[in-house]
Amino acid sequence: MGLTDRVRVKNVRVLSDRHYRLEEVEFDYRRGNGEWQTMKREVFDLGHAAALLAYNVASRTVVLTRQFRLPPYRAGHDDLMIEAAAGMLDDETPENRIRAEAEEEIGYRLHDVRKVFEAFMSPGSVTEKLHFFVAEYEAAMRVGDGGGLADEGEDIEVLELPIDHALAMISDGRIVDAKTIMLLQYAALNIFK
Numbered sequence: 510m511g512l513t514d515r516v517r518v519k520n521v522r523v524l525s526d527r528h529y530r531l532e533e534v535e536f537d538y539r540r541g542n543g544e545w546q547t548m549k550r551e552v553f554d555l556g557h558a559a560a561l562l563a564y565n566v567a568s569r570t571v572v573l574t575r576q577f578r579l580p581p582y583r584a585g586h587d588d589l590m591i592e593a594a595a596g597m598l599d600d601e602t603p604e605n606r607i608r609a610e611a612e613e614e615i616g617y618r619l620h621d622v623r624k625v626f627e628a629f630m631s632p633g634s635v636t637e638k639l640h641f642f643v644a645e646y647e648a649a650m651r652v653g654d655g656g657g658l659a660d661e662g663e664d665i666e667v668l669e670l671p672i673d674h675a676l677a678m679i680s681d682g683r684i685v686d687a688k689t690i691m692l693l694q695y696a697a698l699n700i701f702k
């Protein structure tokens with residue numbers, strides 16, 4: 510399968526190129542009925558990212574983070590965000606990046622880290638693909654307090670909580686981050702049976 514005979518990019522205009530990159534792309538697209546249509550779409554290029562759920566089967570617990578996120582706040586979410594550990598790849602491999610993020614954000618040096626799936630998080634406008642991982646944690650793997658990198662503005666609380674409590678927080682709206690909901694539901698289906 511390929512789309513080279515259905516999509517012809519005609520022009521790319523960079524609207525913003527600071528921390529992230531916003532492009533306006535003009536292209537021809539061959540519709541289902543065979544007719545060509547010219548369109549313009551804005552594409553927000555964030556790079557790619559990785560996320561991880563740390564879990565412990567015996568204690569039926571998971572480790573999450575809580576931090577301020579400006580975009581949800583601007584959209585009316587008047588609370589900190591509860592999220593799985595995650596970070597942008599920044600030219601690292603997904604596995605190396607997520608191991609480093611787990612140490613920086615939640616303070617665990619994990620052993621076996623398992624990739625479970627990949628997903629585009631907002632395919633209508635954002636290029637970002639997220640690589641999802643899970644890993645078992647134990648007290649002996651704790652190497653620090655986590656919290657993120659203060660000089661990059663990160664101020665992250667570490668939350669260790671029962672999986673059942675985390676799942677209830679999806680139902681009552683306290684957890685509203687997509688990657689975190691996906692990982693908790695993966696864990697409910699495949700890890701905490």
Ligand SMILES: Nc1nc2c(ncn2[C@@H]2O[C@H](COP(=O)(O)OP(=O)(O)O[C@H]3O[C@H](CO)[C@@H](O)[C@H](O)[C@@H]3O)[C@@H](O)[C@H]2O)c(=O)[nH]1
Binds near residue numbers: 662
């Ligand atoms: N200077 C500057 N820094 C920024 C800007 N936007 C983000 N940053 C900084 O860039 C760093 C990104 O931290 P990471 O841990 O690498 O990424 P993340 O923001 O946690 O990304 C994860 O969560 C996002 C929100 O759910 C996801 O979008 C993303 O896919 C990933 O999972 C943080 O220090 C953040 O403050 C900006 O516009 N300017």
Ligand SMILES: [Mg+2]
Binds near residue numbers: 594595596597614
């Ligand atoms: Mg992060």
